[in-house]
Amino acid sequence: MPLLAATGLTKSYGGVRVLDGVDVTVERGEVHALVGENGAGKSTLIKILGGAVRPDAGRVTLNGAPLPVGDPLDVRRRGVSVVYQEFTLVPGLSVADNVFLGRERGRPFLRRADMTREAQAVLDELGGGIEASALVGQLSVAHQQMVEIARALVGEATVLIFDEPSASLSGREVDRLMAAIHRLRARGLGIIYISHRFEEVFALADRVTVLRDGRRVETRPAAGLDRRQLIHWMVGRDVSEEFPVRQIAPGRTMLEVRGLSAPPRFHDVSLSVRAGEIVGIAGLVGAGRSSAALAMLGALRSHGAIAIDGLPARFRSPADAIRHGVVYVTEDRKGRGILPLMPASQNLTLASLDRYQRRGWLSATAEAYAAADAARQCDVRAASLDQPAATLSGGNQQKLLLGRFLLTKPSVLILDEPTRGVDVGARAEIYALMNRLCGDGLAIVMISSDLPELLGMSDRVVVMREGRVTGELDRASATPEAVMALATRSAA
């Protein structure tokens, strides 16, 4: 009998089926890797396993006994713990306090010494030299990750689920994490491991399950699998066919950045983009890519030289940058992108309102016309542009943001993870739109952690690692291996 078994898990959100009859099991002392593209249903699957989301159909058993659904605390008490991608730590509390959060020892008064000692024991086993009495807010991201794992372990977990634990770690930190996971496996825990990085999957996993569009495509022993086979299952077609070849005839240099620095986030970043060209920025999370983009926009204090269309420019705020034709579409769509309560139409016109006014008064007609035009150009699909932006799908929200900034008539478009959390269909439309804009002479900078997308769309790829540019590759030499070698420390 498997340690944990999920059968027929099905879940829909607003009519879209994100999981469709998925089965998955994990044995004692096994690492089971779960791979799939963004939107394949991995996150939903682990949220169901962790009890955070209630499935429409299907069941989960632990040692043959049904696990409660939709009750994360109870699921955790029974020994299934999820280490989520977004940390759930309280920065102002100590490591020990965080490890025992919600399960404090001692009533009515806390037994601090006991908790600190126990937490320290678990942390020492994981390795990394973290003090249980330290404040979590002062730890590095990698150490916070360890605290997050320690938290799962003090609950006497029997199944641990990792949601892309390495996404924000550097090479050495990843090695340490892998070592910790090996030790946990040796202790007999069942481990489900989600990752975008094939090297980790092959180094860790005993079995691999591939999800695509909410269905389980394959489950195989990891031994004997190769990368090409995995990609084929994940994507369902050959990757090279995914991106239409674009004939480029790049024009003038529209954006030129020389020696841009904003310590400690990034140092000495230089790059240039010509009209009609897409330049990709590759790198791991935390490599400083978004910070560099925000600095180019004047949203982050920095020093260095920036020239727009040959003229030196120094933006003091995004407003400044937009006026000069430089726009940035955020990676954090919900947090820093859409205005959830505003109608879609007003979300579209937000950055270009000055164009629809006469002597200070908005023209409702001009505004509505512009909104409809942008919605058409970006293919925003909504029953009505009057509906609040929050009610649109991720893909449509992304197009809404694109439309918002295209209405400002930019000459340089900086896209940060433009297809994160966007379904396959909308992705293709966003790619087509990018190509069209390029054809119209826009200069595009694309930050993406999705390597196939980055390689498929970019004419050149600039790679960053730990806040520095480590290389620039043209289309011919930009292979996944070459990019990863520049992006990770281990291979450098």
Add this chain to the structure above:
Amino acid sequence: MTARRFLSNYAIFIALAIECVVLAIAAPSFLSIDNFSNVLRQNAFPAIIAAGMTFAILTGGIDLSVGSVVALSGVLCADALVHGWPIWSAVAAGLVVGMGIGLVNGLIVTTVRVPPFIVTLAMMLVVRGAAFKYTDAHTISGLPPAFATLSQGVAMAVVMAVVFALSWAVLMRTPFGRHVYATGGNRDAAWLSGIRVDRVLLKVYVICGLGAGLAGVLVASRLNAGYPRAGELYELDAVAAVVVGGTSLFGGRGSIWGTLAGAFFIGILNNGLNLYNVSAYDQMIAKGAVLLAAASLDRWRS
């Protein structure tokens, strides 16, 4: 539109209508011209202050200094009149005082980045103290009789109508108004979209101060005196009117007409309870209950 959305969008107007109908049936004197102008006169001050407060709350902020601004602007306006200033310039002085205090609030909020709640709470104390100090806690009287005509029923109704019409036009028909909603709806998103969020906030607190300054001048006209205790607890009445009117304390959602309806809902509630000789204490309890109900409705709708 779903029934739920309809209900939550128009709840305050429906409630106001029901309240009027019930009172008209239960207390016939409610419909008299006298009572009507009474309600209008009593509630114009809180309504005007609440109009300004709507701007602050739409950005996700608040202005607790408005009650004290009423006192200081009224006192200074009265003193100017006593010193022989023409009415228009004394009134202007009162408005400028309000705007000046709003400007200070806004500058601290945007440059020092202290939360508006704290900034304006501190300013509430400072300004009230200043009003007492300036008058030595005395009432400034002996104002020209012409000044009192400013707060007569008709004049007051006109001023209030202009304030709300202007507020509506600014909020719904200018880029600045949209920026107010955007700043409250998602400040980071607004900023990345090229909105100069700090300038928006600065203007919003100046508007808030202007509303309070105007109310202060009108209160002085009504009392025909500069009274350093004027406007006590007005900040809470204004916040209550805005919230009862359906504007979210988190910012980004609400309307100026909701605020007008909210102010009058509370005002008419008081009036109705007065007509029934309900004690002032029970009236306070009733007001509190209404505020709680409105805030709960806000949670339910979001």
